[in-house]
Amino acid sequence: MHIVVCIKQVPDSAQIRVHPVTNTIMRQGVPAIVNPYDLFALEEALRLKDSFGGKVTMLCMGPPQAEEALKRCISFGADDAILVTDRAFAGADTLATSYALASAIRQIEKEQAIDLVFTGKQTIDGDTAQVGPGIAKRLSMQLLTYVSRIAELDLANRTITIERRAEGGVQLLKTRTPSLITMLENTNELRFATMPDMIRAARYPVRKWNKDDAGIEDLSKIGLKGSPTVVSKVFGPTPRAVKAEQIPVDKATPRDIAVNLIQAMFTQHPALEQDMLERAPL
Amino acid sequence: MNERFDAIVVGAGPAGNAAAYTMASAGLKVLQIERGEYPGSKNVQGAILYSDALEKIIPDFRDDAPLERHIIEQRMWVLDDESFVGTHFRSDDYNKPPYNRYTIIRAQFDKWFSSKVREAGALLICETTVSELLVDGNRVVGVRCDREGGDIFADVVILADGVNSTLARKAGFHAEISPGNVALAVKEILFMPQEAIEARFNITEDEGVVIEAIGKITDGMMGTGFLYTNKDSLTIGIGCMLADFKGSPNRTSPYAVLERMKKHPAIAPMIAGGEMKEYCAHLIPEGGFYAVPRVFGDGWMIVGDSGGFVNSVHREGSNLAMTTGRLAAETAIAAKEAGKGFGAASLKAYKAALDESFVMKDLHKYRDMPDVFHRNNQFFTTYPELVNRAAKTMITVDGVDKKTKEREIFGDFRQKRSLVGLMGDAFKLWRAFR
Ligand SMILES: Cc1cc2nc3c(=O)[nH]c(=O)nc-3n(C[C@H](O)[C@H](O)[C@H](O)COP(=O)(O)OP(=O)(O)OC[C@H]3O[C@@H](n4cnc5c(N)ncnc54)[C@H](O)[C@@H]3O)c2cc1C
Numbered sequence: 170m171h172i173v174v175c176i177k178q179v180p181d182s183a184q185i186r187v188h189p190v191t192n193t194i195m196r197q198g199v200p201a202i203v204n205p206y207d208l209f210a211l212e213e214a215l216r217l218k219d220s221f222g223g224k225v226t227m228l229c230m231g232p233p234q235a236e237e238a239l240k241r242c243i244s245f246g247a248d249d250a251i252l253v254t255d256r257a258f259a260g261a262d263t264l265a266t267s268y269a270l271a272s273a274i275r276q277i278e279k280e281q282a283i284d285l286v287f288t289g290k291q292t293i294d295g296d297t298a299q300v301g302p303g304i305a306k307r308l309s310m311q312l313l314t315y316v317s318r319i320a321e322l323d324l325a326n327r328t329i330t331i332e333r334r335a336e337g338g339v340q341l342l343k344t345r346t347p348s349l350i351t352m353l354e355n356t357n358e359l360r361f362a363t364m365p366d367m368i369r370a371a372r373y374p375v376r377k378w379n380k381d382d383a384g385i386e387d388l389s390k391i392g393l394k395g396s397p398t399v400v401s402k403v404f405g406p407t408p409r410a411v412k413a414e415q416i417p418v419d420k421a422t423p424r425d426i427a428v429n430l431i432q433a434m435f436t437q438h439p440a441l442e443q444d445m446l447e448r449a450p451l
Numbered sequence: 452m453n454e455r456f457d458a459i460v461v462g463a464g465p466a467g468n469a470a471a472y473t474m475a476s477a478g479l480k481v482l483q484i485e486r487g488e489y490p491g492s493k494n495v496q497g498a499i500l501y502s503d504a505l506e507k508i509i510p511d512f513r514d515d516a517p518l519e520r521h522i523i524e525q526r527m528w529v530l531d532d533e534s535f536v537g538t539h540f541r542s543d544d545y546n547k548p549p550y551n552r553y554t555i556i557r558a559q560f561d562k563w564f565s566s567k568v569r570e571a572g573a574l575l576i577c578e579t580t581v582s583e584l585l586v587d588g589n590r591v592v593g594v595r596c597d598r599e600g601g602d603i604f605a606d607v608v609i610l611a612d613g614v615n616s617t618l619a620r621k622a623g624f625h626a627e628i629s630p631g632n633v634a635l636a637v638k639e640i641l642f643m644p645q646e647a648i649e650a651r652f653n654i655t656e657d658e659g660v661v662i663e664a665i666g667k668i669t670d671g672m673m674g675t676g677f678l679y680t681n682k683d684s685l686t687i688g689i690g691c692m693l694a695d696f697k698g699s700p701n702r703t704s705p706y707a708v709l710e711r712m713k714k715h716p717a718i719a720p721m722i723a724g725g726e727m728k729e730y731c732a733h734l735i736p737e738g739g740f741y742a743v744p745r746v747f748g749d750g751w752m753i754v755g756d757s758g759g760f761v762n763s764v765h766r767e768g769s770n771l772a773m774t775t776g777r778l779a780a781e782t783a784i785a786a787k788e789a790g791k792g793f794g795a796a797s798l799k800a801y802k803a804a805l806d807e808s809f810v811m812k813d814l815h816k817y818r819d820m821p822d823v824f825h826r827n828n829q830f831f832t833t834y835p836e837l838v839n840r841a842a843k844t845m846i847t848v849d850g851v852d853k854k855t856k857e858r859e860i861f862g863d864f865r866q867k868r869s870l871v872g873l874m875g876d877a878f879k880l881w882r883a884f885r
Contacts, residue, residue, distance in 0.1 A: 363600045364576075
């Protein structure tokens, strides 16, 4: 069995600040981490490896520093790691990123057939949840998003059965492999790396692929050129101008509290009173 | 796992990084273990970087180290409740490269230093705590980490695990640190636009200012405050002896002392509008010369804060940490070359090198300082008040002749402290500084 897990290195958004004057994002000194959602994908892949044997290959597109993120994944037990890194990829949006990753996955496939591709649900710095589906589409793989559990994997018959969280319930789906899974968060708990694995990871020679190694054919589809998304403006959330009104309830009865509340609402929004009067079944 | 290393370094602060870098550069097989998420994630410092100690390890560090500002002005302030008397020393000499001191932000600096360590060939493992030393008879043979398969063996273990050094204590190399020998410091990084900092401190682009303050801000406890300019932030902090916090009659908390300092009329305008980016607290070993434990044995050496190498009078710590780290590393390198093993007989060269260096010489010079200050809290209460009152009396123009004013000031001092007390204090200070 061979699984490819796609990860992204992201700034730890919990530590990002918006510059109070210029409103720009201050990245300086913010540590880079593995996108937390991707770790659920990694753990799920490692569990499959525990049960079925085989190999887990990590794939990441990013700047040279992203090597650290891949090494971290090695420490948890992934077998191989490839960093797709080239100046030509700079400025990629989700469309260009999924093109580049899909192309790299085809190159990996040439080394060894792939049964499953995992990604996280989304990233914490882009929040688009588009890259996984984009890769699946480009590779004509079955797409399984928001997966919460893998119920069964039948390698011989090349089928997989999963649970995915959908609006209003849980879907149980069975489909054929290879397929692409975007893993839901909090569906498993990442293992604790062993000391030998930590040492192996610290030494691991991450493979670095440039655009040619990644098999990129159409240069107009990668980097800034291949990215139709335009960020027109970045702004911090504006604090609300109006503060919530507080109605003291010290010794009032529940009835009085309700009456006061409704009165206050009607005073602020006279149209609301009108509207309710019209609808009220008299 | 049967893999063996030449050396294991516990901790990735300045001491551990200096040791690991020096040994890896000399071709030793080095494993460095850090419990933080990344080097610098747990570390606290003012922070002033002293170039000399780092230059001796990485001569061209200025090329890419994350340095904030080079210091061109040092202010020393004595504060009472509403005023301060002080000296400012500013020299254009400090504006001529190579610069002597810089402000840094430790999280960034440690990350940079660590990247150099790894480039030099040391293996760094983070998020891993060394829980104890592996000992065979008297000899340290490796470390035990808090992970599966966590026993790792090496010829020598260098303890650079910082002020608490639980490892040395567990192994019985150290006694428990006493509250009278450590200061507890709190500090904040306040974000402030670069232009505001430069206008407030009368500096341009990369220039920086350091303010050290003593006086009533510490509420009678032995301690000092500091304020440093970074690129687009200020660092403000204050530290007092842990024993003093414990015995404080007002039950003053570290946080309250800092708040008090921030509100002082001499300080408040300089930090006004600053947005807090980071708040942290940390211990500083301030026992000085007499508190330095045994620093080597069979298969082990202690460097940096874990050996108590801090010159609290001059607020120097990181440079002693780097220097002790380097000297321990050089000892290990020499021991390996000589092929005579890493027993205490080989490693005693480390102690000899320490004694020869500024580290032990400076600690020796100030050996009585901690004790003098600690026993005489008038240095932090009465004197600041007197000095400030004296200045005010002399400077205020109110029709009183200067001679009378002088007499008034002298009377003031006499009233607060007997002549013998005054002379005694002067003598004690003279002796401690000698
Ligand atoms: C508020 C404050 C201001 C200061 N200002 C200055 C200044 O301006 N200039 C100056 O030169 N010095 C200053 N100092 C002192 C300076 O910070 C220290 O002397 C210096 O950091 C000591 O370096 P170190 O490497 O020995 O210890 P540390 O920097 O404390 O590093 C120890 C490392 O070991 C790790 N560690 C600990 N235990 C374990 C374990 N069991 N397993 C694995 N890892 C472990 C820790 O996570 C840490 O990273 C200041 C200190 C404080 C608190």
